[in-house]
Amino acid sequence: MALGTHSAAAAFANSGPAAGVESDREFAFSDADFRGLAQVAYEQAGIALSDSKRNLVYSRLSRRLRALGLSTFREYREFLAENMAERESFINAISTNLTKFFRESHHFDHLRSEVVAKFAKANAASLGRMRVWSAGCSSGEEPYTIAVVIKKEIRDLERHDIRILATDIDTEVIGRGARGEYPGNSVDDIPRPYQEYFTPTGTGDTLAVDRQARALVAFKRLNLMEQWPFKGVFDAIFCRNVMIYFDGPTKAKLIQRYTEKLKPGGFLYIGHSESLNGSHPGLSLVGRTIYRREA
Ligand SMILES: C[S@@+](CC[C@H](N)C(=O)[O-])C[C@H]1O[C@@H](n2cnc3c(N)ncnc32)[C@H](O)[C@@H]1O
Known part of the structure; x- marks a missing residue:
């Protein structure tokens, strides 16, 4: 699924060093990190993550960073770009699974x-x-x-x-x-x-x-x-x-x-x-x- 003219890899390469990093968080998470990850979500699953999902993406993926022993989202994006298997864990982490029996009965x-x-x-x-x-x-x-x-x-x-x-x-x-x-x-x-x-x-x-x-x-x-x-x-x-x-x-x-x-x-x-x-x-x-x- 294409998004504009940029691939996820291009979004990563164009991201700049640490623009917009919010420093009071456990892991450095810049605007470019959010945009790069949102682009992967769109390309892989059609999931369109608006800006309002920024905190949600941070908290859901923080678990992956901890599990992988990474300390910044930039490292995580590099890891994601190079490890196809991580895509599955990435999608599992960002998808919203709320459901129940007889929902909308x-x-x-x-x-x-x-x-x-x-x-x-x-x-x-x-x-x-x-x-x-x-x-x-x-x-x-x-x-x-x-x-x-x-x-x-x-x-x-x-x-x-x-x-x-x-x-x-x-x-x-x-x-x-x-x-x-x-x-x-x-x-x-x-x-x-x-x-x-x-x-x-x-x-x-x-x-x-x-x-x-x-x-x-x-x-x-x-x-x-x-x-x-x-x-x-x-x-x-x-x-x-x-x-x-x-x-x-x-x-x-x-x-x-x-x-x-x-x-x-x-x-x-x-x-x-x-x-x-x-x-x-x-x-x-x-x-x-x-x-x-x-x-
Ligand atoms: C909120 S749940 C809805 C569950 C159930 N249909 C219901 O209404 O209770 C949304 C589900 O859509 C899945 N999903 C999101 N993008 C998908 C895609 N590209 N292909 C298949 N499933 C997807 C998510 O993993 C998630 O489990």
């Missing part, structure tokens, strides 16, 4: 009635196929919410071919999602009819997601800015509270790619603060932050 009411219940009815006597994608799934609460909604609605689950693809750029959250265990107080976010699918593990105050619901979900690392390695289309795509970190052109391109990946009649669910501006051929708004791919 009206989306799951819609999914249940317009996708899952209709699927169950249409396939009462046949073998059905359903694909749902949670794009930017963080630690798994979103795809597991989808899984338990499906499990509750479709009693003969094993007869059908149902898969939920859960992807994120951040390898750390993907690992947590794949484990399928959550703190006991997560139950507060789960409506009572679904609490039966979250049971104490017996170790600490931890809940495990129902085995059959878990088996519906496949976690994979995927950077949305890169090529998508799957061929099929989806009945529903969730990309919620992810595009808020992207700029307008990145978001518009992503929406176009999602539209191509939806079945005619399939649904795109986006976050409450992400409503789509401009025209999006092939999509119609059918509910609060819910779009339908035209047939």
